[in-house]
Every structure is written in C-alpha cells, then in structure tokens.
Amino acid sequence: MSIKHTSIKRKQEDGINEFDTSLKMENTKKVVDYVFEYFNQYLSENAIGERTTLQNEKMQKLQKQLSDYSENVQQWLLQIYEDYDKQIHRSIISQLKKEELFLLYFQDSDFRSCSYEIYANLVKRNPFLKGQTEYLFAFIKDHHRIKSEEHAISKYPFISEEINNWVENTQEKYSVNLFLFASEYAERFYDDSSLWPVRHRKKSKEGYLDYEYDYKQKANLFNINTLYTRISDRPFMRKKKQMLEVLLMYVWLHSIDSDKDNYWEEYCSKVIKSKD
Template sequence: MLTLEEYIAKRKKEDLINEFDIASKAQNMQTCINYIFEYFNQYLDESKLDEKTVLNEERLEKYKNSLRHYESDIQDWLMEIYDDYDKQLNRSIVSFLKKDDLFYLYNTEQEFRSISYDCYAQLIKKNPFLKGQTEMLFLFIKDQHRIQSEPNIDFQNIYISEKVEEWIHKTWNKYQVNILAFASDYASRFFENEETWDSKHRIKSKDGWRKYEYDYKQKNNLFNINSLFRRISNKTYIKGKKQYLETLLMYYWIHEIDGDKAYWQEYINKVLD
C-alpha cells in the first residue's frame, strides 16, 4: 500500500501534472487537493490497515528493497502481487527470460512484445491473477533488459582494437544493446552445452567430470557462429560484424573459461592482421 506522498506522486505522473506551469496553478492546486480526498476516501482500505503486522511489513520491505533497480511503476506492480498473492513474480519472469539466448540483443518494441506474449502464455497457467496484465508484463521485460544490459567494468577494461571498441560503444549508445554482455552470456551457454558443438571441434576430455573439451583452435565455424549469425544477421548493428563477434566470443572463452592467454595473443594477431 502506498503512502500519501507516494500516491500523490503516482497520480501526478499518471495525469502528467506540471506543478511549475504557472498558467495552470489554480487547476493544479485543485487536482492535488482531489488526490488527497481520493487517497483517504477511495484508496485507503481500512481493512488492510487493520490486517498489517510488524512481521508482514518487514517481509514486504525486504522484498521492496530487492526491487530497487526497477522503475517505480514496476515496483508497485510487483509489490501489490506479492502482498495479495505471496508471489515474487519477477523471479518467474526472469527465469523464463533466461531461456532466450538472444535476449541481450533485443532492442525493438516488436521483440519485447513477442517475448512478453510468450511469457504470459507460460505464466498464466500457474498465475491466473495475471489476466489482463500483459502491458505490465511487457514493461517489466523492457525494464529487465535495461537492468541486465547496463554496462559494467568490461566497457572500460576490454580493449581489442579501435574498430571493435567503436562498434561496442556505438551499438550501446544507439540501440541500448550491450554486445559484451551478450558475448559473455553466449560463451557461457556454449560451454554448458557440449551436444551443440560441431563434432569436428570436440576433443575427448582428460577430466572425468565432462566428456569433451572444445577445440577453440579450429579455423572455421568457431562457437557455431555460422548458425548464430544467420539468426541475427538482419540486425543493423550486426551486419558486416561477423569477425568482430567471433573475436568477442573468443575473448570471453579464453578469459572466462579456458585461460589460454598465449593463444589469445596468437589469435588476435592473426585476426587484426
């Protein structure tokens, strides 16, 4: 449940009130007074206030703190669901999104709409309260993409070449797509899925805990880039950048998975030449 201040802020945002508009001073004053009447006469549910307990308020506050990175409207939506149905819905949505290996590359309304419909179809089975909530689900997914894609220290510390760096930063600035986050995520997924590796790229593992090791010194179709590129080549920021993408995948494979720094230097010298 919102406090009076939070309720007024929410209503102001919904009604696009500009309190600095001198010409609308009288109208805005009356509107804000109406918000106060609405809050006490309509919004406040006295039965809910009576039901409040210290432990429940502590529980709600803890959950709210975990949502601090989301937009305020998203927080309110998730908090209401948690309070009414005891469901941390964000966890279920994020778990669904993790199945999509191209999520980091999304940047269009159509892509976010499409995955929100798929997510709704999956979650509505166990969460019937989601009926009619497709717009909020769509907004959450867009906000989740923003949070996941925020540039981290890699943006400052990774340098491969001037052209690759220009591509990384231009893609982020123009499309809000974090190519580095995608490459790191893809390399990790690829490592975990031996069955997707080209049979010619498999080396029998000397470790007992897995069957194969990946031969990243092959010359063609590294990390299944041919099939990956066919799936994403229609994206403006990817066109003509197949070599750059392979280079980033190799960077993360060596620096986060294999550790063969000597081969990284050998590889980069050939690629840059």
C-alpha cells in the same frame, strides 16, 4: 474502490469518447495510465494500514530487491506479492533466461513478442496475470535495461579500436551490451557439449572431462554460422560476424578456458588488422 470503478470514474472526468476511432491510440494510453494510477495511489494508500509488522518487513525487503525497476513496475510486483504471496518476477526472469537472444533485443516489438510468449507460459498457473500484459511488457523492458547496465562497458578490456567502438556505439544507440551477450552465449555453449560439431571436439587431458572444445578450428567457431544467421538482420550486427567471433573468443579464453597456450595473441594477429 476497484480498478474497474476507478477507470470508469477517470474516463468520465476526462470526458473520453470511446467511440471516436481517431482518438483510439490517445484513449488507450489514458486508460493504461489509469491502471498505473490505481496501483500507485489507491492500493498503496489503502493497504499500508492493513499490514502486520512482519508483512511490512517482507514488503520492505522485496521493495529493496526491486529498487532498480521503475516505480510503476515495483508497485505492480509488490501488489501481486501482497495479494497472492507470489514473487512473480522470479518466474518471469526464469522464463527470460531461456530467451537466448534476449540481450540483443532493442525494439519494442522484440519485448512485446517476448511478453506475449511469457504470458502464455505463466497465466495458467498465475491467473492473476490476466489483463496484466502491459505490466509484463514494462517489467521485461526494465529487466533488460538493468541487466545491460549492471555490467558497465568501461570495465571490459580494450581489444581494438574498431571493436571497442562498435561495442560502445551499440550500447549508446541501442542499449544492447554486446560483451554481456557474448559472455552468456559462450557460457551456454560451454555447458552444452551437444552443440559442438564432432570436428570441434578433442580428447580432454583432464580426468573429469571426456572432451574439450577445440577453439583452434578455422571455421564456424562457437557455431557462429547458425548464430549469425539468426541475428544478422539487427542493424548493429550487419557485417559484424568477424568482430562477434572475436568477442566470443575473448570470453572463451579469458573467462572459460585458461588459455594455457597463449593462443589469444596468435588469434588476434590473424583476425584483427591492427590491435592497438
């Protein structure tokens, strides 16, 4: 049975009145549920008996890779792989890596806007994505959750009570991992020296580098002025510019630069009121 006929059958069973505008939201949710039901039930049951042993092995391997995603998202991705031999989640993740602020998303509107943009980028080469925007949206939200949770906050260091409370409260209330965001931002900044202001460049003592980033500058470290302008409207970022700079400095000195000069302690003594 096709997805079209399944939806018609379920609408008739539930007695949906498509012309009652007062029930628009409720009816839309029901129709979306029909689509999920179709992928989870009808296709799964019918397809299992038609696969070869090798196909089953590939499907099981892929399902294991996708095990952290919700069941509905898993079934969607597995069905696409079975029908089109395409691991579409890889293409989606590749697109998400270009979204510099992805780890700071916290509202459905953030994920929805992102899903529309990625859909537009992928649908020409992957026409089977037509009509699949809800699944794409669900995958993107799931991926954000998984990525944020796999780097547990408990594994990050203690910097100060104020900063660590900010990080923990943001994770708990908004499901945003600030340490992870700072880590990925700092890595991108390190990899692209064209982002470094001329005043922040210094001749490298290492033979394989022309310049090093001068993290001892006093203003606009890591281009934080531009970054903060883009994110200051988020509730967990308001009046947190200095604390964000501290996170970036920690990552830079402990994960990117070896901090040969032991600058971290000096920096903390200047910018953190009380380093507990």
